[in-house]
Amino acid sequence: MSSASSLEVEDLRTEFVLRDRVLRVVDDVSFTVEPGQALAIVGESGSGKSVAMRSVMRLLPKTGRVAGGQARLGGTDLLGLSERQMRKVRGRDIGMVFQNAMEALNPTLTLERQLTEHLLWHGICDRAEAKRRAVETLGDVGIPEPEKRIRTYPFQLSGGMRQRAMIAMAMVTQPSVLIADEPTTAVDVTVQRQLLDLLARLKARGTGVIMITHDLGVARYFCDDAIVMYAGRVVEHSPIRPLLAHPAHPYTSGLFSSTLEVGARQRALRPIPGSPPDLAHRPPGCAFHPRCDRAEERCGQEDQPLLPWSGNGSDLVPGTVAETGRPTDERTDDRADERTGRREVACWKAVQHG
Amino acid sequence: MADVTVRPDGAGSGPGTDTEPVDGRLIGVDHVDKVFSTRAGDVHAVRDVSLSVRRGETLGLVGESGSGKSTMARLMMGLMAPTDGTVTFDGVDLSTVRHGDMRRLRAQMQMVFQNPYGSLLPHYSVSANVAEPLRLHKRGDKRSRRQRAIELLTMVGVNPRFADHYPRQFSGGQQQRVAIARALALEPKLLMCDEPTSSLDVSIQAQVLALLDELRAGLGLTLVFISHNLAVVERFADRVAVMCLGQVVEIAPTEILFDSPRHPYTQQLLAAVLPVSKDPLPAPATPWQPEAGDLPLREVAPGHYVRDCTT
Amino acid sequence: MATITEEPAAATGVEADKARSHWARAWARFRANKLAFASLIFCALLIVTALAAPWIAPYHFSETDPDARLAPLLTDGHLLGTDLLGRDIFSRLIYGLRTALFVAFGAELASLVVAILIGLSAGYIGGRVDQGLMGITDVMYAFPSYLFAIVLVTVMGRSLWAVMLAIGISSWVTQARLVRAQVLTVKEREYVEAARSMGASGMTISIRYILPNAIGPLLVTTSFAIPAAIGAEAGLALLGLGVQPPTPSWGSMISEGTSYILAAPHLLFLPATLFALTLLAFTWVGDGIRDAFDTSGEDR
Numbered sequence: 001m002s003s004a005s006s007l008e009v010e011d012l013r014t015e016f017v018l019r020d021r022v023l024r025v026v027d028d029v030s031f032t033v034e035p036g037q038a039l040a041i042v043g044e045s046g047s048g049k050s051v052a053m054r055s056v057m058r059l060l061p062k063t064g065r066v067a068g069g070q071a072r073l074g075g076t077d078l079l080g081l082s083e084r085q086m087r088k089v090r091g092r093d094i095g096m097v098f099q100n101a102m103e104a105l106n107p108t109l110t111l112e113r114q115l116t117e118h119l120l121w122h123g124i125c126d127r128a129e130a131k132r133r134a135v136e137t138l139g140d141v142g143i144p145e146p147e148k149r150i151r152t153y154p155f156q157l158s159g160g161m162r163q164r165a166m167i168a169m170a171m172v173t174q175p176s177v178l179i180a181d182e183p184t185t186a187v188d189v190t191v192q193r194q195l196l197d198l199l200a201r202l203k204a205r206g207t208g209v210i211m212i213t214h215d216l217g218v219a220r221y222f223c224d225d226a227i228v229m230y231a232g233r234v235v236e237h238s239p240i241r242p243l244l245a246h247p248a249h250p251y252t253s254g255l256f257s258s259t260l261e262v263g264a265r266q267r268a269l270r271p272i273p274g275s276p277p278d279l280a281h282r283p284p285g286c287a288f289h290p291r292c293d294r295a296e297e298r299c300g301q302e303d304q305p306l307l308p309w310s311g312n313g314s315d316l317v318p319g320t321v322a323e324t325g326r327p328t329d330e331r332t333d334d335r336a337d338e339r340t341g342r343r344e345v346a347c348w349k350a351v352q353h354g
Numbered sequence: 355m356a357d358v359t360v361r362p363d364g365a366g367s368g369p370g371t372d373t374e375p376v377d378g379r380l381i382g383v384d385h386v387d388k389v390f391s392t393r394a395g396d397v398h399a400v401r402d403v404s405l406s407v408r409r410g411e412t413l414g415l416v417g418e419s420g421s422g423k424s425t426m427a428r429l430m431m432g433l434m435a436p437t438d439g440t441v442t443f444d445g446v447d448l449s450t451v452r453h454g455d456m457r458r459l460r461a462q463m464q465m466v467f468q469n470p471y472g473s474l475l476p477h478y479s480v481s482a483n484v485a486e487p488l489r490l491h492k493r494g495d496k497r498s499r500r501q502r503a504i505e506l507l508t509m510v511g512v513n514p515r516f517a518d519h520y521p522r523q524f525s526g527g528q529q530q531r532v533a534i535a536r537a538l539a540l541e542p543k544l545l546m547c548d549e550p551t552s553s554l555d556v557s558i559q560a561q562v563l564a565l566l567d568e569l570r571a572g573l574g575l576t577l578v579f580i581s582h583n584l585a586v587v588e589r590f591a592d593r594v595a596v597m598c599l600g601q602v603v604e605i606a607p608t609e610i611l612f613d614s615p616r617h618p619y620t621q622q623l624l625a626a627v628l629p630v631s632k633d634p635l636p637a638p639a640t641p642w643q644p645e646a647g648d649l650p651l652r653e654v655a656p657g658h659y660v661r662d663c664t665t
Numbered sequence: 666m667a668t669i670t671e672e673p674a675a676a677t678g679v680e681a682d683k684a685r686s687h688w689a690r691a692w693a694r695f696r697a698n699k700l701a702f703a704s705l706i707f708c709a710l711l712i713v714t715a716l717a718a719p720w721i722a723p724y725h726f727s728e729t730d731p732d733a734r735l736a737p738l739l740t741d742g743h744l745l746g747t748d749l750l751g752r753d754i755f756s757r758l759i760y761g762l763r764t765a766l767f768v769a770f771g772a773e774l775a776s777l778v779v780a781i782l783i784g785l786s787a788g789y790i791g792g793r794v795d796q797g798l799m800g801i802t803d804v805m806y807a808f809p810s811y812l813f814a815i816v817l818v819t820v821m822g823r824s825l826w827a828v829m830l831a832i833g834i835s836s837w838v839t840q841a842r843l844v845r846a847q848v849l850t851v852k853e854r855e856y857v858e859a860a861r862s863m864g865a866s867g868m869t870i871s872i873r874y875i876l877p878n879a880i881g882p883l884l885v886t887t888s889f890a891i892p893a894a895i896g897a898e899a900g901l902a903l904l905g906l907g908v909q910p911p912t913p914s915w916g917s918m919i920s921e922g923t924s925y926i927l928a929a930p931h932l933l934f935l936p937a938t939l940f941a942l943t944l945l946a947f948t949w950v951g952d953g954i955r956d957a958f959d960t961s962g963e964d965r
Contacts, residue, residue, distance in 0.1 A: 159419070217629060255556055263632060265589065
């Protein structure tokens with residue numbers, strides 16, 4: 001596979017088989033990650049965002065199964081591969097970065113072993129070349145004295161350095177797609193920025209990045225597109241800037257007005273009432289309707305498909321736009337406009353008013 | 355649900371040095387040091403911190419991991435003794451308080467922890483959890499305590515129908531509400547909140563903040579609010595102290611600190627925040643190497659103190 | 666003061682509608698395990714039988730019938746036959762059960778009490794107390810337990826108490842270490858700090874908060890220690906270090922039975938089978954308890 005293939009996920013469905021019932025955890029999720037682009041998957045705990053990614057990586061727990069859909073990487077459907085073929089894809093074509101480096105790195109192996117292992121397993125190059133690349137990658141992620149540090153063990157590094165080492169591990173094979181699961185949640189703000197800039201370099205080299213996050217600031221800084229997930233379904237799909245400037249789905253706008261922001265003291269904080277549903281008791285119709293202040297009878301009766309949307313959301317969410325203002329940056333506005341045709345939302349009210 | 359707004363700053367000035375009128379401050383921290391001895395050597399977690407918490411105000415304490423802010427919380431709560439310096443609560447020096455009196459004093463300062471599930475007793479129902487401080491301090495009988503627990507649960511928005519459920523049966527946000535109800539059971543003067551929302555989902559964080567905001571106004575609580583989330587502190591605190599490597603590098607009323615930060619570390623922290631709606635995106639900050647020095651804290655404007663630094 | 670808006674019923678943030686305690690949940694899980702539950706019923710029957718031995722057993726364990734020595738199975742008046750001295754096997758098996766259970770439960774209960782006292786003090790107080798207590802524990806741990814039993818029985822004589830003590834002494838050490846380890850884990854939990862911040866005293870913390878949360882694993886090891894102690898009692902008797910005859914013990918019955926394996930095989934097979942069944946049943950109960958308390962994958 002070339003390093004410029006896109007990942008296309010279509011109608012992905014994942015279920016967990018429990019003793020007495022089957023839970024649909026991911027329901028008809030579709031998205032595309034182009035080379036050099038970053039997609040944010042935004043959602044709260046239980047929204048299915050991590051399970052969706054694990055389905056693509058074929059790393060589900062024993063009780064989980066993919067019940068339908070496709071995940072094509074450069075024309076190959078990953079969901080149809082044998083476990084053996086899939087092992088070749090993991091690490092080589094798709095890399096993964098986790099929230100907690102301490103748990104993701106093997107404490108008994110040196111960085112050298114862990115970094116070169118992927119290259120050697122996949123037969124990408126010989127040992128000497130692998131070592132050279134490992135040192136180079138460690139240097140790339142900003143670890144000082146990489147020739148020396150490569151001989152250390154993960155626990156000998158500080159938290160920020162460990163996170164960098166993990167990113168290096170995902171980068172060393174130059175995968176087509178990188179899946180990052182809350183990569184900056186456990187680190188300090190000053191380090192967060194550095195890590196994101198590091199991932200941005202990878203993006204610039206043509207890797208497509210999927211970033212699972214609940215932090216809208218991170219999504220806006222790093223990503224191009226976003227899908228918003230709620231109770232296993234995509235409720236909104238949009239380029240990131242228009243999404244935050246004019247959230248179309250009531251849940252998205254609820255997330256936005258629940259998020260505090262430095263320097264926006266005058267913006268009202270409006271929490272969404274209630275908690276996300278657990279999937280065993282998924283509300284019928286639009287799963288968000290019990291928490292939605294604009295819900296009508298119809299919302300609890302009909303499933304809401306993702307439909308194209310081209311409005312600016314001002315009718316639906318009074319106040320949001322007026323209080324925050326549109327982005328003033330001309331450059332970003334242009335980019336947003338190019339993409340407005342691709343916005344989709346799963347809410348009939350939004351579609352009607354949009 | 356109520357919007358969270360910034361309340362006008364309380365009167366008085368000073369980071370808690372001798373100029374602070376004694377009756378105006380609920381907590382006084384004077385030149386406090388805390389050193390932990392470990393096998394790898396001594397760790398200086400807090401060095402020479404002086405600050406005060408005024409009655410009725412909310413003091414925000416921000417800093418990154420390892421800045422000593424959680425140690426400060428435990429020192430102010432009297433849960434650990436300082437290596438050097440004094441901590442006073444309501445004018446009483448905590449180091450001179452005897453064991454029994456300390457327990458009585460504890461009733462006036464309660465804590466809300468980061469991980470609500472971890473801080474609740476797993477083998478007690480939520481109403482028993484909320485009633486537990488009343489039982490420990492021998493207030494009322496079993497029935498009246500349960501009655502009070504149910505009132506408190508109702509107050510924080512937990513349906514009393516679930517009073518006999520166990521903590522694990524609740525979502526994180528509901529658990530944190532229960533923990534807040536428990537902290538309020540003894541009608542404390544001070545509520546110490548150690549990252550109370552950082553383990554919660556975004557939509558739930560906002561609920562808990564709105565709840566805390568409502569409670570502090572309604573009950574006239576004094577709050578110390580510890581967080582690494584600058585946006586939360588900006589919205590919530592009257593004054594903010596920034597900690598780095600165990601030292602306070604800057605203290606100021608919230609608006610002043612966020613609008614015109616003086617210390618390079620504060621500037622660096624603020625520059626690292628990624629905005630959700632504002633533009634332009636911040637330019638990468640010039641990195642400032644944190645240093646632990648003995649340079650003094652200087653008053654640069656009324657109520658605005660900044661630690662000198664070499665760079 | 667106003668309350669927070671009541672949440673919609675579908676999103677209360679509460680998982681289930683029924684309030685269930687830790688213990689109720691563990692019991693429900695135990696009940697669902699058929700093998701463990703059947704074993705528990707069998708063990709309960711054994712315990713009742715042992716307690717009611719004088720009323721159930723047709724003869725006293727030392728009562729001899731000179732007319733019926735080495736009587737085979739299904740002899741009139743001796744359902745399971747008699748031994749060399751003409752003693753009723755059925756009665757001796759029941760009294761042997763009584764000995765086994767008395768020694769096992771006595772030893773484990775005593776060792777549990779000692780282990781909790783020592784482990785809790787060592788773990789909660791820490792420092793010098795911890796070092797001292799764990800020092801003693803380590804010395805005891807290093808001491809071979811059978812050697813200890815031989816010394817004890819030699820000094821105290823072959824009484825029931827000596828056997829109980831000999832078994833209990835080798836058992837409390839592991840238990841005490843476990844209690845200490847549990848206490849150290851639970852002590853770091855936030856709710857213990859929360860309790861301190863509410864003004865709870867050290868005693869309250871260790872007994873009301875730490876112990877109940879450390880007890881699960883302890884119950885599991887105890888449930889496995891019971892069959893081990895039953896085995897140890899029989900083992901000591903087999904070596905001639907068990908309770909003083911004529912008090913019956915399955916160990917000594919098995920040892921006697923081996924001498925008449927050709928003439929009267931039931932003398933060996935009956936106590937051996939009952940012994941094996943008992944051990945198996947208690948072990949399966951232990952398995953059930955362990956699984957019932959294993960909350961991995963269910964707790965947040």
